[in-house]
Amino acid sequence: MVLPLSVIPHAPREGEPANAIKQSAETLALLAQRRSSKVMHLAEPAPTSAELDALIELAGRVPDHGKLGPWRFVVFEGEARVRAGEALAQVIAGDEGVDEGRLAHTRALLQRAPACVMVVSSASPHKKVPEWEQQLSSGAACFALLLAAHAMGYGGCWLTEWPAYDARARAALGLAEHERIAGIVYLGTPTEGATERVRADVSSRISRF
Ligand SMILES: Cc1cc2nc3c(=O)[nH]c(=O)nc-3n(C[C@H](O)[C@H](O)[C@H](O)COP(=O)(O)O)c2cc1C
Incomplete structure (x- = not known):
């Protein structure tokens, strides 16, 4: 069941x-037990356009040094996913070794889930706020978006894949030269439940100075 938009209070x-404090056992439980869905397990219904806008509003409340908003969100819904896939396929069409199978996979990349939100890091040199901190804020926005989607009742996963590391693909998706893809958050309704994965042993990564 998906929670209605009316449960989200006004910011x-x-x-x-x-x-400054908001005790929430449900938030703790979500953090303790949440899992991403596999992208091929994300089906209709997707979050509606209004729900996506609301989820993105929540994601935009991440810590942001200097109040720069060093990120932006690009929504791919419906046919836009087809156009984006086609643009990516055109990027690689002339590359050595690219066959019809690879092109078909690329065309379908954003159609694996019914809605996708690309979180773009727009970090740029700033006199006080290092670009690293601006990029971290984009990563936080990806996770906040994923968590908000889980809390509303949708499944999701945060992927980058090759388009994030190919300047031609970034340009084809509309990014400026200085921008990077922090993630594409794929959203939908999980067709299968998840099981727990192997996790990094956090306790061995805690020290006290
Ligand atoms: C920045 C970032 C990029 C990622 N890109 C990919 C990716 O391209 N392909 C992939 O299989 N998993 C990728 N992952 C991993 C998945 O998002 C996810 O962490 C993993 O499947 C485990 O999910 P869970 O711990 O949220 O359940 C990425 C994670 C991060 C943080």
């Missing part, structure tokens, strides 16, 4: 009281 306006 406070600048200067209004905001929650």
Whole structure:
């Protein structure tokens, strides 16, 4: 079941009281137990356009040094996923060793899930805020989007894959030269449940200075 948009409270306006603390057992449980879906297990229904906008609004509330908003979100719904796949296929069409199978896979890349949100890091040199911190904020936005989608009742996964590392593909998806793909968050309704994966042993990665 998907929660209605009406359960999301209005974000406070600048200067209004905001929650420095918000006890939430459900948030802790979500963090303790959440899992990404496999992209091939994401089917209709996708979040509606209004739900996507609301989820992105939540994702945009991530910590952001300097209030720069060093990210932007590109939504691929419906036929836009076909156009994006075609643009990516054209990028590689002339490359050595690219056969019809690879082209077909590329055309279908964004059609694996019914909705996709590309989180673009628009980090740029700034006198006070290092680009690294701007990029970290984009990563946080990806995770916030995923968590918000889980909390609303959708499955999702955060992938980068080759388009993130191919300047031609980035340009084909509309990115400026200085921009990078922090992730494409694929969203939909899981057709299969998830099982837990192997996790990094966090306790061995904790030290006290
Ligand atoms: C920045 C980033 C990029 C990722 N890109 C890919 C990818 O291209 N392909 C992939 O199979 N998993 C990728 N993953 C991993 C999945 O998003 C996910 O972490 C993994 O499947 C385990 O999911 P879970 O721990 O959320 O359940 C990426 C993760 C991150 C943080």
